[in-house]
Amino acid sequence: MAHVLVIGGGVAGLATALLAARRGHTAEVFERDTRAPGTALDRDFFDWRRPGVPQAAQPHVLLGAARAVLRAELPDVHAEMLRLGARERHELDWFEVRPPARPGDEDLVLLQARRVVLESALTTALRAEPGAVVRYGEPVTGLTTAGGPRPAVTGLTTPGGGYAGDLVVDAAGRRGGCAALLARAGCRPAAVERHRTGLAYFCRWYRLPEGVDEGPRRPWTVTGGAFAGCAVFPSDNRVFAVTVFAHTGDPTRAALRDPAVFEAAARAFPPGAAWLGLGAAPLSGVLAIAGLDNRWSPLADGRGPVVSGMVPVGDALTHTNPTLGQGTSLALWAADRVARTAHRDPGSPDFAAGYHAWSLRTLKPWFDFQAGADTAVGERLAAGAGAGAGAGAAGAGR
Numbered sequence: 001m002a003h004v005l006v007i008g009g010g011v012a013g014l015a016t017a018l019l020a021a022r023r024g025h026t027a028e029v030f031e032r033d034t035r036a037p038g039t040a041l042d043r044d045f046f047d048w049r050r051p052g053v054p055q056a057a058q059p060h061v062l063l064g065a066a067r068a069v070l071r072a073e074l075p076d077v078h079a080e081m082l083r084l085g086a087r088e089r090h091e092l093d094w095f096e097v098r099p100p101a102r103p104g105d106e107d108l109v110l111l112q113a114r115r116v117v118l119e120s121a122l123t124t125a126l127r128a129e130p131g132a133v134v135r136y137g138e139p140v141t142g143l144t145t146a147g148g149p150r151p152a153v154t155g156l157t158t159p160g161g162g163y164a165g166d167l168v169v170d171a172a173g174r175r176g177g178c179a180a181l182l183a184r185a186g187c188r189p190a191a192v193e194r195h196r197t198g199l200a201y202f203c204r205w206y207r208l209p210e211g212v213d214e215g216p217r218r219p220w221t222v223t224g225g226a227f228a229g230c231a232v233f234p235s236d237n238r239v240f241a242v243t244v245f246a247h248t249g250d251p252t253r254a255a256l257r258d259p260a261v262f263e264a265a266a267r268a269f270p271p272g273a274a275w276l277g278l279g280a281a282p283l284s285g286v287l288a289i290a291g292l293d294n295r296w297s298p299l300a301d302g303r304g305p306v307v308s309g310m311v312p313v314g315d316a317l318t319h320t321n322p323t324l325g326q327g328t329s330l331a332l333w334a335a336d337r338v339a340r341t342a343h344r345d346p347g348s349p350d351f352a353a354g355y356h357a358w359s360l361r362t363l364k365p366w367f368d369f370q371a372g373a374d375t376a377v378g379e380r381l382a383a384g385a386g387a388g389a390g391a392g393a394a395g396a397g398r
Contacts, residue, residue: 001025002342005156005165007140007178009033010053011115012314012331013171014122014134019073019339021131028165029132030158032139037119041084041237045116046205046284052175055115057287058203058322059233059241062111062118064091065329069336070111078111080121085236086113094217113236118328135160140178143168143310145185152347153185153309166309167346169338173315174295182299187306193296195371197321198378200290201245202256204263206280208238215240216274223269224377227384230269231323239283240275242266245323247381248290262286294371295319296364298356305352313338318363320370323377330363337362 001024006013009031017027032052037044050056062070067088070078082088091108092098126132135158144155144162155164170178183189208215215234222231227250233241244265246253255261259282266272296318299306311317314331337358345351 002166002346003027003164004167004169004338004342004346005163006030006169006171007156008170008172008176008314008316009036009134009136010171010173010314011118011122011328012173012316012335013169014119014126015074015332016169016171016313016335016338017132017134018077018122018126018129019335020342021126021129022073023339023342025131025339025342027132028163029126029134030138030140030156030163031134031136034137036134036136037116037123039084039120039124041114041116041120042283044120045114053173054289055322057284058201058289059231059235059243060113060115060118060322060328061233061325062113063325063329064107064109066332067109067111068107069329069332073336073339074122074125077118077121077125080124081111081113081117084113084117084120086111086117087234087236088112089234112234114239117236140172140181143181143185145309150305150349151182151186151307153307154347167338167342167351168310170299170310170312170316171314171335174297174319176316178312178316179297182307182310185307187299188301190297190299190306191301195294195374196378197292197294197374198248198382199245199292199321199323199374200248200250200253200288201243201292201322202253202262203241203243203287203289204259204266204285205239205241205283205287206276207283208240209279209281212278213238215278223271224380227381228265229377229381230266230272232271232275240280242272242275244269244272245381247378247384249382257286257288259286292321293319294321294367294374296367298359299352300356305349305356308349308352309347311338311352311355317359318367320367321374324370324373326366326370330366333362334359 004027006029142157146152228246313334
């Protein structure tokens with residue numbers, strides 16, 4: 001079996017290590033942050049400053065695809081998430097009258113939880129896994145490679161020393177710095193496909209009052225207007241997030257950082273009005289995030305893989321704008337693929353080529369759909385906000 005070295009201890013990295021260990025491999029995770037997720041959810045979620053993971057405090061949802069991986073491969077993680085307060089909701093529950101049943105409807109179940117709930121459950125499982133270890137506070141500073149026309153990664157280095165492995169997995173996200181490590185190792189730059197969304201998100205967290213366990217099923221939790229949109233994300237433990245999104249070319253968007261302005265804007269949309277009308281207590285200020293794009297970053301180009309012995313998962317491979325909630329599902333699919341195939345000569349060029357071909361077949365269509373949807377939304381909001389054709393083109397640029 002293989003020894004897998006994982007760069008990054010977020011959702012993708014923890015899941016890759018755990019799935020690999022459950023398949024009989026051994027795994028080491030290298031995480032630069034010195035802090036591990038725990039079970040004090042509110043403290044870890046609201047008080048933990050994570051500059052390398054700015055999306056950690058933003059809403060997350062696990063689609064049916066992610067839930068299916070957890071139930072099939074990591075049932076203890078799924079059970080721990082439910083114990084910590086995650087809620088399950090069938091997607092057809094949003095209809096007042098359900099459409100006729102079709103095969104596969106049983107899989108259309110969302111897991112509603114903050115990101116920290118999944119991270120906590122994965123961390124708990126990894127601590128009990130004899131084949132895996134997480135090294136917190138140990139950032140990766142370099143890659144060890146074997147020579148040849150295509151560099152082959154054979155390990156990595158940290159301030160604590162060098163580590164040899166059969167496969168290195170880049171789970172460090174889009175800001176993880178692995179592109180620079182590969183360049184120093186002599187790899188040619190891989191092709192990156194990038195689509196700017198032109199969207200800015202403003203989010204605030206709330207908790208439903210005591211005795212109110214659920215918010216309204218109707219109206220829809222996502223609505224859009226001519227120049228902005230609103231989404232509500234039900235989560236764990238009576239917590240929910242309200243998000244207002246606007247085009248980055250809208251000169252008025254900064255006013256949404258004011259809680260009073262934010263709530264007035266949110267109440268102008270049916271979902272915001274319905275949920276905020278329940279008397280929920282705010283748990284945070286207004287959290288803003290922008291500069292989001294859809295980015296496809298395989299370690300390959302038209303000539304094939306640029307390196308062997310290393311593959312990307314999660315946002316390091318495909319970063320998608322969160323409007324459709326695809327990120328965790330795509331990350332778990334990739335992690336599961338690595339775990340299932342890591343015994344097949346993982347340091348070879350054939351393994352790298354096979355992983356790239358799989359990602360093109362399995363992940364790329366979801367990326368392309370997200371990019372197309374965001375282009376349409378960005379152009380509509382840009383026009384509604386009076387941002388003009390230039391801003392609309394920037395939102396759809398590559």
